[in-house]
Amino acid sequence: MSFNTFGRVFRFTTWGESHGPALGATVDGCPPGIELDEAFIQQFLDRRKPGTSRFTTQRKEPDQVRILSGVFEGRTTGTPIQLMIENTDQRSKDYGDIAQAYRPGHADIAYQLKYGIRDYRGGGRSSARETAARVAAGGVAQAVLRDLLPDLQIIGYMVQMGTLHLDRSRFDAGQIGQNPFFLPDAAAVPEWESYLDGIRKAQNSVGAAIEVLVRHCPPGLGAPIYAKLDTDLAAAMMSINAVKGVEIGEGMGAAALTGTENADEIRMGNDGPRFLSNHAGGILGGISTGQDIVVRFSVKPTSSILTPRQTINSKGDEIDLITKGRHDPCVGIRAVPIAEAMAACVILDHLMLDRAQTGGNRGEIG
Numbered sequence: 002m003s004f005n006t007f008g009r010v011f012r013f014t015t016w017g018e019s020h021g022p023a024l025g026a027t028v029d030g031c032p033p034g035i036e037l038d039e040a041f042i043q044q045f046l047d048r049r050k051p052g053t054s055r056f057t058t059q060r061k062e063p064d065q066v067r068i069l070s071g072v073f074e075g076r077t078t079g080t081p082i083q084l085m086i087e088n089t090d091q092r093s094k095d096y097g098d099i100a101q102a103y104r105p106g107h108a109d110i111a112y113q114l115k116y117g118i119r120d121y122r123g124g125g126r127s128s129a130r131e132t133a134a135r136v137a138a139g140g141v142a143q144a145v146l147r148d149l150l151p152d153l154q155i156i157g158y159m160v161q162m163g164t165l166h167l168d169r170s171r172f173d174a175g176q177i178g179q180n181p182f183f184l185p186d187a188a189a190v191p192e193w194e195s196y197l198d199g200i201r202k203a204q205n206s207v208g209a210a211i212e213v214l215v216r217h218c219p220p221g222l223g224a225p226i227y228a229k230l231d232t233d234l235a236a237a238m239m240s241i242n243a244v245k246g247v248e249i250g251e252g253m254g255a256a257a258l259t260g261t262e263n264a265d266e267i268r269m270g271n272d273g274p275r276f277l278s279n280h281a282g283g284i285l286g287g288i289s290t291g292q293d294i295v296v297r298f299s300v301k302p303t304s305s306i307l308t309p310r311q312t313i314n315s316k317g318d319e320i321d322l323i324t325k326g327r328h329d330p331c332v333g334i335r336a337v338p339i340a341e342a343m344a345a346c347v348i349l350d351h352l353m354l355d356r357a358q359t360g361g362n363r364g365e366i367g
């Protein structure tokens with residue numbers, strides 16, 4: 002049993018709080034001989050870090066990663082990799098009111114009911130700041146995948162923010178890194194900007210949905226029943242702060258389909274099976290088929306808002322609470338690079354599990 006560790010073979014443990022001196026991840030099980038340096042990991046952290054636009058928290062953190070162990074002369078050694086990111090812009094006085102009160106919709110009250118003690122500064126361990134640590138771990142996974150599966154692509158993007166939906170007919174992956182929403186549609190950006198400006202100025206926040214596409218994943222990753230690839234992808238996404246729902250492929254939409262509509266028909270291609278559709282989201286029986294893997298999840302609206310909300314304090318008094326501080330009006334935006342990191346960790350973990358069990362040998366057709 003472990004409370005802060007993720008993965009089976011490629012494993013990471015995150016540690017730290019939002020207003021402590023630092024946070025980080027200890028990565029265990031990384032193969033030796035992989036080219037790795039801080040700059041490689043930093044590119045992923047830079048996509049997630051706060052304060053990069055008016056649509057995220059205004060807390061300014063460089064999120065500069067340091068590798069303290071497990072890398073020698075630019076290559077992994079197979080020993081634990083300790084990654085550390087210092088906190089530099091804490092403003093704990095914003096949290097004076099939260100010390101004795103529980104934000105509605107926030108983990109404050111659940112932590113209190115469970116532990117009877119909590120680091121309320123910046124939400125402590127429940128802060129989405131923890132995700133910096135796992136994005137760093139995901140950077141290590143990405144370095145290994147670059148070596149072992151060079152064709153693999155992990156692409157995250159927003160598909161919904163409040164009432165706005167991505168128009169899939171306009172999908173352009175090249176646009177994702179070009180706007181503050183990780184949106185694959187440049188033309189929609191002004192509408193998304195004015196919508197979120199309105200939410201922010203109304204002292205409110207809004208939810209979002211994110212999709213992650215894993216392209217060129219080999220078939221055969223995952224195992225039936227208790228080691229399904231989709232189980233682990235779902236758990237990975239659900240472990241991200243504020244995530245409330247996860248779907249694979251058609252997801253909840255499959256409930257409305259008939260068998261003829263849902264089953265992805267199969268033809269013989271030049272080098273293996275060719276599927277005529279992808280309702281399954283690239284996974285059948287918990288095992289990847291070689292099709293694109295499609296994972297989607299919803300993120301609740303940020304619970305820390307300036308609009309007064311009814312709650313109670315630690316004495317049990319009923320009060321109205323305004324949450325000060327520097328909060329994301331849509332915490333779902335920065336969930337995009339976080340989800341990519343989690344997907345990288347799961348795919349690598351399953352690649353290593355598969356090699357352990359099958360040696361990477363595949364069943365043959367034809």
Ligand SMILES: C=C(O[C@@H]1CC(C(=O)O)=C[C@@H](OP(=O)(O)O)[C@H]1O)C(=O)O
Nearest residue numbers: 019051058060123124128129130326327
């Ligand atoms: C700092 C980050 O996001 C933080 C996530 C967060 C929360 O409650 O989740 C609250 C804010 O932190 P604080 O109030 O401690 O300044 C955000 O800025 C980050 O993601 O790096």
